[in-house]
Amino acid sequence: MRPLDGVTILDLSRVLACPFASMILAELGATVIKVEQPGDGDETRSFEPKVQGEGGSESAYYMAFNRSKQSVTVNLRSPEGQDVIRQLASTADVVLENFPVGTLKRYGLDYDRLRAFNDSLIYVSCTGFGMTGPYAPRKGYDTVFQAMGGIMSLTGEKGGGPVKPGLPVADLTSGLWVAIGILSSLVGRGTHGQGCHIDFSMMDGQVGLLSLAAARFFALGEVPARMGTEHPGRVPSAAFRCRDDKWVQVTGSDQHWKPLCDLLGLTEWADDPELGRNRARVDRRLEVMAGLQEAIGKIDRDAFCRLCDDAKVPAGPILSVDEVLTNEHVLAREMVASFAHPTIGTFNAVPVPFKFTGYDNPSLARPPLLGEHTEQILMQQLGMSREAVQALRDKNAI
Structure with a gap:
């Protein structure tokens, strides 16, 4: 039935x-x-x-x-x-x-x-x-x-x-x-x-x-700009190129910031109380994104994803169609x-x-x-x- x-x-x-x-x-x-x-x-x-x-x-x-x-x-x-x-x-x-x-x-x-x-x-x-x-x-x-x-x-x-x-x-x-x-x-x-x-x-x-884009327009009068894979109100939330030229999407909130920095060896950022708040990371978007890209770019995609999984940092590989349709979980x-x-x-x-x-x-x-x-x-x-x-x-x- x-x-x-x-x-x-x-x-x-x-x-x-x-x-x-x-x-x-x-x-x-x-x-x-x-x-x-x-x-x-x-x-x-x-x-x-x-x-x-x-x-x-x-x-x-x-x-x-x-x-x-x-x-x-x-x-x-x-x-x-x-x-x-x-x-x-x-x-x-x-x-x-x-x-x-x-x-x-x-x-x-x-x-x-x-x-x-x-x-x-x-x-x-x-x-x-x-x-x-x-x-x-x-x-x-x-x-x-x-x-x-x-x-x-x-x-x-x-x-x-x-x-x-x-x-x-x-x-x-x-x-x-x-x-x-x-x-x-x-x-x-x-x-x-x-x-x-x-x-x-x-x-x-x-x-x-349009949902969120409309809400931002109604609230702020903002016409959202194109931002690639980045999120207008959250950092980090973007795709990063890894050492093996494969890509990963990382999307985290405040509770994920320190674990992410720790696994990447970004000790100063991990201990910075200001950067522990999303508002500051959004304000310093260019600096933060550049630093994350440099660190992530030193690690192969799948190895980085395993590190994120172990640290409970939300991240996932950007899979091609053939990878999706042969993925073990799928x-x-x-x-x-x-x-x-x-x-x-x-x-x-x-x-x-x-x-x-x-x-x-x-x-x-x-x-x-x-x-x-x-x-x-x-x-x-x-x-x-x-x-x-x-x-x-x-x-x-x-």
Whole structure:
């Protein structure tokens, strides 16, 4: 038994943010029916990189965000296809979509229309800039939302230009926001007995992450500058280059300052009561950072990390992706798993990171082939005959 067993999500979304959300919920037990365009499917099925197997190739991008779902192909531009969606929505708990504002209303598949068939429906609209406001008609991508939401202005080295984080942060965090919205709405419906429409803007999602930067602006009128790996209000909290040219992140509070200085042989600093307070270290940031870098630069990364562990100083190696995915702790926590795929064989994946007591842990199943479950779902869930399904195929509705 998993937490979301019995929940059905009709997923009309594609690409990354919303598919990420629905994949998380699928592996927590929800039945996710992914609706794809006949012929091509979700456009990410064609995205690089491709994984080659004995039966052909598959997109690693698609597989990363569409595990554990069922795939049906429906032509949303077809009146008959639109009717199929309305029937499926009448049996679903959640409808998830990320079409441009107004698109599904033209197809008769907006919240007001589908609510008429299912008054307890939870309907999530994930758009770039929301359903209202001056930017509502605009389109955007992950990097646009990073740019306009502030995170890119905060990321980069001192005195340098803005830098894009190494992952699609706006897409991934939007997926998490969407999952939170769906889960909270399911709880609300269980308590109050009513469905709802969620208007989620990816731009809003990025503004919602500003948190500490916004607090500093509200409190001090400060526009945070780019600081690389350093923290604006804490020293030390930064990456340091070690003797072997590998990097380590050290982040400590006042209670860690003396142990850090002791293990580095910085005796004068260890015994300096002024530097024992963070405020003084922030005021003397350039001096302190230079001294720490000189001392840490004389020790290999892994040896330095062991010293920090022994002294209970918070520090960690800056690991590359290959180091992370082969790390002993990551493997012990079962954060690398695999699935068997009919086209490419066995393929590794990063699972949903929850460990439950009282429920089964999240499952991990392969992504669906395009349209693999169309006939099954239409016949079993909607009660269609095989002849009726074929008639829809003949009309290019599915």
